Amino acid sequence: MTTTEPATRELTSPADVVAAFFEAYSRHDVETMTEMCTDNADFSYVPYEVWGKQRVLRGDGKVRTVGKVIWSGLINSFPDLFNVVHSIDANDKGDVVVMCDIGGTQQSPWGFAAPKGGRFSEPHLFIFHVDENGLIDKIKAYWNGAGINRQLGHLEVD
Amino acid sequence: MKLFKRKSIPREEQGIVNTTPEQTVRAFLNAFQLRDVEAALSVVDKSVRVEIFPLDVREGGFDDIRTALTDIVTAFPDLHLVIKDVIETGSVVTAELKVEGTQAADYAGAVNQEKHLDVDQAWRFTVDGDHIVGIHVYWCQNQLYRRLAVKRLDQIAIV
Numbered sequence: 001m002t003t004t005e006p007a008t009r010e011l012t013s014p015a016d017v018v019a020a021f022f023e024a025y026s027r028h029d030v031e032t033m034t035e036m037c038t039d040n041a042d043f044s045y046v047p048y049e050v051w052g053k054q055r056v057l058r059g060d061g062k063v064r065t066v067g068k069v070i071w072s073g074l075i076n077s078f079p080d081l082f083n084v085v086h087s088i089d090a091n092d093k094g095d096v097v098v099m100c101d102i103g104g105t106q107q108s109p110w111g112f113a114a115p116k117g118g119r120f121s122e123p124h125l126f127i128f129h130v131d132e133n134g135l136i137d138k139i140k141a142y143w144n145g146a147g148i149n150r151q152l153g154h155l156e157v158d
Numbered sequence: 159m160k161l162f163k164r165k166s167i168p169r170e171e172q173g174i175v176n177t178t179p180e181q182t183v184r185a186f187l188n189a190f191q192l193r194d195v196e197a198a199l200s201v202v203d204k205s206v207r208v209e210i211f212p213l214d215v216r217e218g219g220f221d222d223i224r225t226a227l228t229d230i231v232t233a234f235p236d237l238h239l240v241i242k243d244v245i246e247t248g249s250v251v252t253a254e255l256k257v258e259g260t261q262a263a264d265y266a267g268a269v270n271q272e273k274h275l276d277v278d279q280a281w282r283f284t285v286d287g288d289h290i291v292g293i294h295v296y297w298c299q300n301q302l303y304r305r306l307a308v309k310r311l312d313q314i315a316i317v
Contacts, residue, residue, distance in 0.1 A: 046278045046280075046298070047297075047298030047300065047301060049298075049300075049301060049304075051304070087250075089247035089248060089250040089252075090247055091245070091246060091247045091248070095245045095247060096247070097245060097247055097250060097252045097282065099282065099294065122211075123209075123211050123294075123296070124296075125252070125280045125282060125294070125296045127245065127252060127254070127280070140254075142278070142279070142280040142296035142297065142298075143211075143296060143298065144211045144212040144296065144297065144298055144299050144300075145298040145299070145300040145301065146212065146298065146299035146300040146303065146311055147211065147212070147299070149300060149311060150311055155310050155311045155312045156309070156310055156311075157300055157303045157304050157308050157309055157310060157311060158300075158304075
């Protein structure tokens with residue numbers, strides 16, 4: 001039997017890890033974004049709520065099961081999806097807080113918002129935690145969904 | 159007419175002399191929890207820069223944060239503020255909050271229907287010395303309006 005040494009990662013600061021994450025996001029490289037996270041990394045997009053008749057879908061779960069799906073869906077709906085990072089603040093415990101704008105032009109449905117070719121750019125706040133191995137083990141984000149919906153011309157409060 | 163006026167907590171009693179950025183922010187949040195707007199503002203610099211994205215406050219200042227705090231404690235007199243997490247990253251302190259309460263007056267254009275509100279928020283503070291000099295506030299106004307039974311973003315006051 002052959003044993004394989006675990007891949008070694010060049011350890012950088014938590015702020016560098018998160019900066020690289022946003023660079024991957026700019027390239028729409030969801031695989032790299034996911035690989036930068038631990039297998040069990042927590043994911044929470046707080047404003048993400050899709051209210052159905054019998055249940056509410058929330059953007060809470062794990063990066064590999066929920067986050068990856070949301071990122072891919074966003075990029076599919078907004079093929080020119082972009083991010084502009086304004087600040088990255090970190091501490092020596094692995095906490096990283098990012099202020100950024102995320103935006104794009106809608107080409108296919110997103111949630112209940114039908115595509116009208118609308119373009120949005122909305123301030124976001126991301127809170128990450130990076131573990132001692134340089135892997136992201138928590139991603140949480142806040143933004144004003146009403147701001148996005150207004151820009152896209154979707155005025156119903158679903 | 160109010161018979162009793164809420165007394166603001168003196169800054170010394172709040173322990174904000176030679177404090178860490180987190181302690182300064184906690185003094186603000188603790189006062190906010192007590193619905194004591196003036197005490198919360200006592201740790202905010204008069205030249206503070208304020209951005210409250212859901213309320214469309216951009217490049218705002220001291221009066222804007224005063225108005226925002228006053229509006230919410232007035233509209234939700236049973237306001238319950240849960241401090242879920244406070245993260246200090248140098249001079250920047252980020253607080254994750256849950257704001258809960260029962261609407262008792264119009265708020266952000268939404269007519270009072272006595273609905274219960276619970277909305278998760280993130281407040282990012284910048285601290286200089288023992289004063290807050292920057293506040294960026296994030297929550298989803300869609301979630302807030304949904305809980306207050308608003309149906310459309312272009313007809314917020316229509317029930």
